[in-house]
Amino acid sequence: MNVRLIPAILMALMWMSQPVAAQGYGGLGTKAEGYDVPQRGTQLQFPRDHGAHPGYRIEWWYLTANLQGEDGRQYGVQWTLFRSALQPPQQAKRGATSDWHSTQLWMGHAAITTPDSHHVAESLARGAYGLAGVQAAPFKAWINDWEMSGDGGGGASKGVGNLALSASGTDFGYRLALSSDGPLIFHGDQGYSVKSASGQASYYYSQPFYQVQGQLELPSGSVSVTGNAWLDREWSSQPLSEDQQGWDWVSLSFDDGSKLMGFQLRQSDGNNFTSATWIQSDGQTTAYANNKLKMTEISRSNAAGREVPTRWRVELPERGVDVTVQALNKDAWMETSFPYWEGPVNIKGSHAGVGYLEMTGYQ
Amino acid sequence: MRLASVLRVLWSHWTYRPLQFFALLIGLSLATGLWTGVQAINTEARSSYAEASSTIISNALDYLERKDGTPIKPETYLALQKSGWRTSPLLEGQVQFGDGRSVRVVGIDPITMPREMAALTQPVQGEADQDGSGGLVGFLVPPFTVFVSPGLADLKLNVANIGDVVVSENLPEGTLLTDISLAAQILNKPGEISRLVLAADQKRTRVNLSEVAPQLQRIANTSGADMARLTDSFHLNLTAFGLLAFAVGLFIVQGTINLAFEQRRAMCRTLRVTGTSMTVLTIALLLELLLIALVAGTIGVLLGYFIAALLLPDVAATLRGLYGARVSGELDFHVGWWLSGLAIAVAGTFLAAFWSLTKLIRMPILAASRPRAWARMSARSTLARLAASGICFALALVLYGWGSGLVVAFTIVGAVLIGAALLLPDAMALIISLFEKLAVRPVSQWFWADTRQQLPGLSLALMALMLALAANIGVSTMVGSFRLTFEGWLDQRLASELYVRAADEQQAQQLRTWLAAHPDVDAVLPIWSVETRIDGEPGQVFGVADHRTYRDQWPMLDRSATAWSDVAAGKAILINEQLARRKGLRVGDPVTIDEASRQYKLPVGGIYSDYGNPHAQAMIHVDLLTQLYPEVPRRRHAIRVDPSKAADLSRQISAEFGLGGRSLVDQALIKQRSVEVFERTFTVTQALNVLTLSVAGFAIFTSLLTQSAMRLPQLAPVWALGLTRRELAGLELLRGILLAGLTMIMALPLGLMLAWLLLAVVNVEAFGWRLPMFVFARDWLMLGVYGLIATALAAAIPARRFSKTEPAELVKVFAHER
Incomplete structure (x- = not known):
């Protein structure tokens, strides 16, 4: 998406959980007063825009990878860094008390999904003393001991072509090397991605062409893996409208080299808002506005006590896509400060392949 | 007959004997009340400081x-x-x-x-x-x-x-x-x-x-764990008390129920003969018991609430003072208490009624309806009791020898108590028959014979009294021993007059120099320690100076003759009791402590007591400590000074170095506080003691009262032979006091046994340390006086009633004689 509107802003909620009233999942429908707002027609600049945008309320660096062990066993890996501003920067400066003061909160999520287990870790930090942050060039995103860093090269990706990725939790860890020759992909109108009929939008671009190799550390031992990965970058200040409750998002990599990013935002009135980007193997894109993509639940399963649709029918008739998307492991629940479902999927139907599915707002 | 009619018939028994009914009700209520009260105090205190412990900022975590x-x-x-x-x-x-x-x-x-x-x-x-x-x-x-x-x-x-x-x-x-x-x-x-x-x-x-x-x-995070351990120990005591109180109460209940069933044998036979099926009769009896249990349970829960409300402020103060645990001192009424109180009342009633009920059910329909006098205990039942008692003691012995764990420890306590209670009637009968043989005058011969005859009817009440007294002696001895040990231990541990913690190493250095030059200061003893592993366990190693403070005062459980000299020479290590027990270490055994890169081995020179600390701890000479761990923080020191000059020195240090609060502690204050705390603990213990004793006194009272009516056939002939009613009443009173006195004498060893079990078995299983036992003979004397007063009061009313019995009533005995 991703609207990956995983609301770092609602880190607040982890503290004293309050009912999120009519403000969408994680309060992402909250008004954007005082913050910058995405403008249609803005040309994104690189490597600058790989870095953080503190004037916007929320932002993320979101990497998902579909991997395989030497024995053909499938794995999914997630590495995410969320930034959330508690106050617009101008206001924040006036309230500065000491070097500890920061209105920028950072939250990292890491996960490994195997066909029969799901390992999750969360890392939190305030934006002080360099505990967490993102710099554009040379590219480096980090929180505590987790890191995603570039070597400055990578041609078409303008600084994020080669990445080293690491994270660990109490029962798992990974270290991956990523490289991509493909170009950056811009969703919507040159990266201006509309999220609702009433005009909420975010800046959204991706690098979906990474080849990956590396090492996973699991309770059962080390595993060498190879595969592909997809990086999403998104930032905004009010990406959801107030009546949107959550979303279902997929990134699909088909065996013929083409890719599809699609999401639907579930609205309380039942009129879901959908959006999709078709990506050819050479990086050419076609954006599809509301209602072109169709996502239909096939069946739900129980993940950590919630009924979550882990089997979907995804259709994009204009591209002849009619596929079934099935979770590799139905239990890929992210038991983090803001819980959601995120895990690798297998694709069957008109096209075959692998991908990632994310679902939020299921209670 | 229909169930309702059967119930009405059964109920009529109580209307004829309201006293018996109230005895049953009050006995059960008291038992439930004590149980609920103790539970209430426990849960309230626990929930309060479960919250509070998380508030001791970051101390809950490493x-x-x-x-x-x-x-x-x-x-x-x-x-x-x-x-x-x-x-x-x-x-x-x-x-x-x-x-x-x-x-x-x-x-x-x-x-x-x-x-x-x-x-x-x-x-x-x-x-x-x-x-x-x-x-x-x-x-x-x-x-x-x-x-x-x-x-x-x-x-x-x-x-x-x-x-x-x-x-x-x-x-x-x-x-x-x-x-x-x-x-x-x-x-x-x-x-x-x-x-x-x-x-x-x-x-x-x-x-x-x-x-x-x-x-x-x-x-x-040692402080949090210490607190939890110590408060657990407190609650363990209370829980043990609650259980004992309930057991004592059950004796009353069983006695009363037993009597009521015996007296209703005729009624039950009539009901059966007139066509009531066994099923209907059993259901009716069970319903009746259930109703009584529920009513008594409800009264008991309310009673327990008031007991708790009265005691809680003291408990709260005790816990706050002793462990810094915050207990609100206010009592909420939890639904759980209702349920557990009622449940235990019902369970207890059915447990108490079990034998009576099975006997009644097995009764042949046309069996003689004559009430079997309680006195007609057969030799068989004596044998059965002795066997059961033997089994209990054997079980306790086996468990003590081969078992381990807290549940086992409590089972031992239970087995010993039941075994001793079962032994009581026969031991008593034996003693009385000895007196009987010694008696020469006819009246005293009759007195002893009659006492022996009356014994079976009183035995349950006497068992209750013995358990109450034993519990009293046991728990008081434990609390008292704990107080003495703990205060003695504090005295030893806090031998120095002042304890000071410098803000940093530099200040510590200045402080040492300053103190060394101070004319009043006798000695400055380092209290330096490192966190490391001792014999593989994480723990603290302290460095001690070679000083008479330690030689004279340090509380040692076991030591070699040259322990302190060996430590001073860097050739021995002292370890705490917990580590020694866990690892089975004795004096002379080698112990390793981890250095930065290697392990250092020393023989154990001595084992010292270290109450309240669950972790391993050891002491070596301070020079060895600094040699092994050059980085050791050196900020804490104990200061020996003439006690009269301690306060003055404390002020000077405070003024010179700006230290205060927790950084500069006067040991007199700590000791004073701990003494206050134990005073409060005693208040709680004493209150519970009085309550338990009252329950036992009530048991005796009801037994004597129910018996007094049945005793007319025994007393009437003696009256006819010339003894006045007053004299007879006096003898009755004397008998009650005598039986109570004998029970007390037997309760004493049991109480001490109980105390020993609590201190040496339960404590070790629960907390890893053993407390030495101290006996408080003066307390026993006081308890004896209380016990005798309680019995005398209990015996006085029936005796007085007898002295007022109309001669005509006594004459009737002969007329009715079968």
Whole structure:
């Protein structure tokens, strides 16, 4: 998406959980007063825009990878860094008390999904003393001991072509090397991605062409893996409208080299808002506005006590896509400060392949 | 016959014998009441300080601090986080606000704060944030929300940018909690961290502390665990008390029920003969019991609530003083108490009625309906009792020899108590028949014979009395021993007059120089320690100087003759009792302590008692300590000084070095506080003692009363032979007191046995240390007097009633004689 509107802003909620009233999942429908707002027609600049945008309320660096062990066993890996501003920067400066003061909160999520287990870790930090942050060039995103860093090269990706990725939790860890020759992909109108009929939008671009190799550390031992990965970058200040409750998002990599990013935002009135980007193997894109993509639940399963649709029918008739998307492991629940479902999927139907599915707002 | 009619017939028994009915009701209520009361105190105290313990900021979790006591730099925090450690910074300090009050300001980082600390920021209900963001925003950005302890609700904060001031019950008194960024500003400590609180679950892959931050040391959360252990010990005592009280109560209930069933045998036979099926009769009896149990249970729960409400302020004060545990001192009424109180009343009633009921059910339909006098106990039942008692003692012995664990320990206690109770009637009969043989005059011969004859009917009540007395002796002995041991131990441990902790190494050095030059100071003893592994277990190693303070005072359980000289020569190590018990170490055994890179081996020179500390601990000579661990912090010292000059020296140190509060402690204060605490513990114990004794006294009273009516056939002939009613009443009273006296004599060894079991078996299983037993003969005397008074009162009413019996009634006995 991703609207990956995983609301770092609602880190607040982890503290004293309050009912999120009519403000969408994680309060992402909250008004954007005082913050910058995405403008249609803005040309994104690189490597600058790989870095953080503190004037916007929320932002993320979101990497998902579909991997395989030497024995053909499938794995999914997630590495995410969320930034959330508690106050617009101008206001924040006036309230500065000491070097500890920061209105920028950072939250990292890491996960490994195997066909029969799901390992999750969360890392939190305030934006002080360099505990967490993102710099554009040379590219480096980090929180505590987790890191995603570039070597400055990578041609078409303008600084994020080669990445080293690491994270660990109490029962798992990974270290991956990523490289991509493909170009950056811009969703919507040159990266201006509309999220609702009433005009909420975010800046959204991706690098979906990474080849990956590396090492996973699991309770059962080390595993060498190879595969592909997809990086999403998104930032905004009010990406959801107030009546949107959550979303279902997929990134699909088909065996013929083409890719599809699609999401639907579930609205309380039942009129879901959908959006999709078709990506050819050479990086050419076609954006599809509301209602072109169709996502239909096939069946739900129980993940950590919630009924979550882990089997979907995804259709994009204009591209002849009619596929079934099935979770590799139905239990890929992210038991983090803001819980959601995120895990690798297998694709069957008109096209075959692998991908990632994310679902939020299921209670 | 229909069930309702059967019930009515059965019920008529009680209308003829209201006293018996009330005895049953009151006995059951008292038993349930004591049980519920103790439960109420326990749960209330537990829930209060379960919350409170999380409020002792960061003490509930392990943390890192600098070995030299100086503040940690944010760069070190960053390095740790980048090495895979999960820590949360905490800054604290003292500051005076506008109105002159000195407040402890604690700055936390809510983002990384471990969940265990969340209760800190739980505001008073109904004051949750209004911004809908969950309060975090208000905590982190101006105007800042700050939390204060209830006593600071009216604090005038002359600080810019403060928004809401929220009162949090969970904060220790005198504390202001805020974000670390604001705390740094208020305390004027930019770029400082007092300590880093460690999240409970750390990654295995994190880099060793000695590599990332060698200047830091990990401080284990010992204080929290100690408190939990000690308070557990307190609750264990209370629970044991509650169970004993209930057992005593059950004896009354069983006695009364038994009697009622015996007396209703004729009624039951008539019911059966007139066509009532056994099923209907059994159901009716069960229903009746259930009803009585529910009514008595309800009264008992209410009674328990009042007992608890009366005692709780003392319990609360005790726990607060002894362990710093906060108990609100107020009592909520929990639904759970109702249920558990009623459940135990019903279960107890059915347990007590079980034998009577089965006997009744097995009764042949046309069996003689003559009430079998209680006295007609067959030799068979004596044998059965002796066998059961033997089995109980054998079980206790076997478990003591081969069992382990807390449940086993309590089973031993239970088996010994039941075994002894079962033995009582026959032991008593034996003693009385001895007296009988010695008696010469006819009246005394009759007196003894009649006493023996009456014994079976009183035996249950006497068992109850014995258990009550034994419980009294046992628990008082335990609490008393605990007090003596603990105070003695405090005396030994706090042999020095003053304890001082310097702010940092530099100040410590100055302090040593200053104290060495001070004319009043006799000695300055280092209290330096490191966290390491002792014989593979994590624990603390202390360095001690070679000084008579230790030679004379240190509490040793076992030691070699040359222990202190060996320690002084660096050739021996002293270990605490807990470690010795866990590892099975004896004097002379080798023990290893981990150095930075290798292990150092020393023989055990002695084992010392170390109450309240669950962890391993050891002592070596201070020179050896500094040689093995050159980095050891050297900030704490004990000062020996003429006690009369201690207060003066304390003031001088305070003035010279600005130390106070926890940094400079006068041992007299600690001792005084601990004595106060035990006084309160005694109040609670005594109150429970009096209650248990009252229950037992009541048991005797009801037994004597129910028997008095049946005893006319025994007394009438003696009256006819010329003894006056007054004389007979006097003999009755004497008999009661005599039986009680005999019971007391037998209760004494049982009580001591119980105390020994609690101190030496239960305590070891529960907490890993054994307490020496002290006997308090004067207390027994007092208890004896109380017991005799209780029995005399119980016996006086039936005796008085007899003395008022109309001669015509006595004559009737002969007319009715079968």
